[in-house]
Amino acid sequence: MKTFILQFFTWWNGQTLGTRFFTWRKGTKVGEDQFGNVYFEGTFDSEGRKRRWVIYNGYAEASAIPAGWHGWMHHRVDTPPSKEDYKPHAWEKNHQPNLTGSAAAYRPQGSIARGDNRPTVTGDYDAWTPGS
Secondary structure: OHHHHHHHHOOOEOOOHHHHHHHHHHOEEEEEOOOOOEEEEEEEOOOOOEEEEEEOOOEOOHHHOOHHHHHHHOOOOOOOHHHOOOOOOOOOOOOOOOOOOOOOOOOOOOOHHHOOOOOOOOOOOOOOOOOO
């Protein structure tokens, strides 16, 4: 019952009731990644391509899609990683959740959120004015 209520009222936690119904009617399971996200393919869109979507395992966070699946989701490749022997490149980084709004978020030098002083102005900038 709790799952049904969550699907009815929350879009950010897994799938909604509408997505579940659409997936049941029109979706074909293509594969699953190491995070438990499940990938589907279905009807054709307005550009003539098959629709592709993911049902997240838990909180819906787009950065949780691995690189191989990202390429397939965005029609960069036609073969999903589940149907080929996909191995990530050495330069690909492991997943790191979106840290925005957390204590570990990126805060550049001079940011108010960082709490330190802004760097002093060097005077090497002259503002543009019309006619000069």
